Amino acid sequence: MDTLSCLLDGPKARGAFILKSVFAPPWSLRIEDRAPVSVVTMVRGDAWVLPDHGRPVLLRPGDVALLRGPDAYVIADRPETPVQIVIGPEQRCNTTEGEDVTDSMALGVRAWGDDRQLGSSVMLSGTYQAPSEIGRRLLTALPVLLVRPADAGHHPLVQILAEEIGKDEIGQGLVLDRLLDLLLVGVLRAWLTAPESGAPGWYSAQADPVVGPALRLLHEQPATAWTVASLAHSVGVSRAGLARRFTQLVGEPPMAYLTSWRLSLAADLLREPDATVATVARRVGYGGAFALSAAFKRVRGMSPQHFRKSGAAPATQQFTTTAQTVVLDR
Structure with a gap:
């Protein structure tokens, strides 16, 4: 088994938090859930990802972003849009005034937001709650923000995830977990094999x-x-x-x-x-x-x-990297 296969055998989604978010501009979310790693992609409309430690990146439909925790970040329609909602641990959502909108903004099966008419911004996100320790060796080497553009080959998989995310069938959670894994592995593989991407020495x-x-x-x-x-x-x-x-x-x-x-x-x-x-x-x-x-x-x-x-990673194991934001070639 090659080194990458050994390492990627670990981070498998197990009941990952997968959600379709629908917003009408202007919108801005601050993510403070401290999740080890999250996958974000746009189905409709653009979005800016603004990590606390790293340069902002514009996500277009089909682009796939990996965000490595526990650092916080903002996702918004425009960089200057003020934060409206803060998403904290256990995916609890509060306005900046402190109102809990976790349930009041639910739009159905795995859907959430402020626009029931499927407004101009539709985002899919998947959060790994606790990657295995084998995968952690790989995750600790990740940049804070890693983006693979749509024209690098992910767009069909994003569309499949968009179609499956709203279904409520037997075994649907498992289907979504595996689709999320495919997105994750695809981005990681592209990063590791791209020249001068900052991939780890091992x-x-x-x-x-x-x-x-x-x-x-x-x-x-x-x-x-x-x-x-x-x-x-x-x-x-x-x-x-x-x-x-x-x-x-x-x-x-x-x-x-x-x-x-x-x-x-x-x-x-x-x-x-x-x-x-x-x-x-x-x-x-x-x-x-x-x-x-x-x-x-x-x-x-x-x-x-x-x-x-x-049930948690020890405090002595820190996430360190010199690369804060990596965008693979479009």
Whole structure:
């Protein structure tokens, strides 16, 4: 399995908050829901996305934007339109005067807004409530705002989502989740493969004839008792050569990368209801529950048990990136 497939196997929508919003200009929403990542696309009309940390971008119909939390942002018909509604945690919506309009502005199945006649602005949005820890390695590398234009190939999928979002049939939530995943993966894949897009080093490294095979071994066999020497032997290079090249291309030494990968896998597995710390430890390459707990607490600042109970990413894991806004070529 290639590096991207391994990483994208994690962030699957599970009951994502998916909504069609309909507005008559002027309109402006401030999003403060602190969601890990949201997908936004316009079906009709244009909209400006104004992140708190990043340059504004104009979205046209069919453009797909990924917005990485927890930073807040504004979506409006025009940059100068004053904010009218603030969307907070759990998707509660209040006017700037404090009036709760979450229910009063509902327009039917997964529809919300101020214009029942389908005004000039129709927006689709999907919010991932809690991406898996495997996906978090990818999400932490994302810019605050990433946009793939419609003419890059997404417009048909946007239309399918627009048609499906208002249906209330058996399994409809699952259908919408998978459509959202396809939009997300398409944008991520375009970003990672675009030249000079700011994609992380570990993705580019998979094409390297030495580091690429090493990454695949670490991803596919995390429970193996790897050392730099055994990994170097498996890919046919010297220990020093692998360590130097891996660190140069990936940005961290092989064993540090392996530790991070194992703990990301462990965090994902800990969310399974029947998993124990001991069984998770064995599956990701630790000798027992104590060894995993010590590593988990050292790197993530909390025990596996605490992590499982909290159901949230540890505070020590921060989202950092040098690229704040990336717009792929139109």
